Amino acid sequence: MLAQGGTAKSSLSTKDEFAALYDHNVEVVYRYVARRLGPDMGEELTAQTFAEAWAGRQRFDPDRGSARAWLLGIATNLVRRHYRTETRQLRAYAATGVDPVATFDDVEVLDRMVAGDRSRDIAQALSELPTTDRDILYLTSTLAMTYAQVSQVLDLPIGTVRSRLSRARRRLETRLDGPITHGTAEP
């Protein structure tokens, strides 16, 4: 299946084929980026992700991972360029209880804009995580990716993904003074 790892190398030579790839994956890429940087940056970086994918499509190697993993890898690199912005946003969230990336046209988000102390603590804890640890945490939580899938996205060994996620969880538990049930990544 193209979206999850089909022969994208042979499926990206025309606009229609690339459009199919786009339609299969845009929701996932956007959700991942928007969750980290907000809807506006989500839109911006999602569009950039696909532009970069089109321009560099000849370097996609299906043997190294799925098309979706490849796209999320591009998206993650783009997000990393905004690491400082993301950190500033998290700190602002921690300081004020108001999520700076929330938008007023989203009722669900608006309802939660004024966060409780716990969410503010989480924001502060996330702001203190190293870049890669934060990447792994979001990929596993937001997209429920497995260790193997995350390793494809970030081009890291599975063992590194596992150990970094474990470290990130320990850091968060220490910082938040309690256990976390952060979802998912099973080998």
Add this chain to the structure above:
Amino acid sequence: MNAPLDPISDFRPDGYGLDDRRRERMRARVLDAIPDAPAAATLVAAPAPAEALVTVAEHPDPWVVEFDSGLDRGLDSGPRRRWGHDPHDSHRSNSRRLLVAAAVAVAIGLLAVVAGNSRSSDRQAGTLDQSSPVVTLDDLATVAATQPDRTLAPGETQYLEFTQAIRRDDGGFDITVDHNWHGIDGSGHRQTDTMVRPEGALPGGEIDHATTATVTDPPGGAWFGPFSYAELRSAPTDPAALLAAATAASPPQHSWAVAEQIAVLESLATTPPEVRAAGLRALATLGFRPIGMVTDPLGHTGAGFQASTTDRTEILAFDPLTGRALGYWSGPGRAAIAPGDAARWGAFGNDAPSAQPG
């Protein structure tokens, strides 16, 4: 002890679904910009850059570019391409004009571009993985070679705009916008707007606007990069030969002139596709290396390439879908930019040929 929680889901709910309006806007932005014609059958992957890659976002003084992908208007049947640009941005209204070689020679000036890589000391936090997908100049050349050709008809002029900003002592920017209209025979008009963007002001918050009187140029000028229009249209399609031609046409006293002139060529609407492709490959031989997509503070984005010496750095940005040059940043190495430094950022903008203004 608190109850267990999911640090992501509990912290920020997944309330960011992709609504139809945003979905359609993104789809149009991405897919409408891709040519309908089949892509080149084979793209040659360039070798990974030898040095760690840095992002412009990490630069101490992020460059600011106003570019106008509307330079494609009239050249393509599809919608305008505006990477990262807010279609409602009022700045775009200024973008219907064109850049001349002389203006760029002044603007990009003081730049020494030599073959070589960024120094290892230039590495900083936020570098990209070398394994990450990065658009190369060769990628862009392949794309550029497939773009439609556009010639200048008798009686038409091409508008080119060049915006540059130089840091003021008070932290703001002195901004000049050169507007140029020139035809096939080299005759045309020039005009310059000047303004000041105070420290902390957002784009659009400029003050002290002024406009110079219109200058009329007689026939015979070379206003298309280092070339006249006829020379542009017959310029070499081999990178080395193009470099030689640009070198021969550039002021020999400036070592940066060749890269500068090539950059201008890459921005012009009427540069033949094969010449544009050759220019992109020529830039690679001058030491420009990919640094990934770069985004300016206005959100404009392009594929970035950097060349550095010990005391100068230049970054060029290109539309990844056309290979057209969008803008540049030029500054003193990677040191923090202090007021009064000759750090500059600028943008190329040009439109399809149009009637010459009265």
